[in-house]
Amino acid sequence: MKCPHCQGTIGFFSKTMNSFGKKKRCPHCNKKIKVKPNWKILFLILPLVFVFHLFVFKPAVILAGFSGSGITGVSGAIAVLLSLRIYSDENEESLHNKKSLSTAEKRGDKL
Numbered sequence: 001m002k003c004p005h006c007q008g009t010i011g012f013f014s015k016t017m018n019s020f021g022k023k024k025r026c027p028h029c030n031k032k033i034k035v036k037p038n039w040k041i042l043f044l045i046l047p048l049v050f051v052f053h054l055f056v057f058k059p060a061v062i063l064a065g066f067s068g069s070g071i072t073g074v075s076g077a078i079a080v081l082l083s084l085r086i087y088s089d090e091n092e093e094s095l096h097n098k099k100s101l102s103t104a105e106k107r108g109d110k111l
């Protein structure tokens, strides 16, 4: 996964990602980040995970001697985990200021 600020790679099992509940910061640029599922990606991978669940995961669990029930939640959790992306958690106001500045710059160019 990549930082939205500096494009630095943040490992999924790194300290940063496993500090749940705490404010996360990029280990490269130290800017605030937040992790949440990307619903578009989740929507795309859910059928794939479902097929994987039915034909690979569930038979494997049954072969291993387990009942196979109660693992549907595990597959669902895997789908959510796969869809997780890092978003910026910097102050919204500073983003707005940057936007208005760039539009002002463009206006200046035209004049």
Ligand SMILES: [Zn+2]
Pocket (backbone or CB within 6 Å): 003, 004, 005, 006, 007, 008, 026, 027, 028, 029, 030, 031
């Ligand atoms: Zn960064």
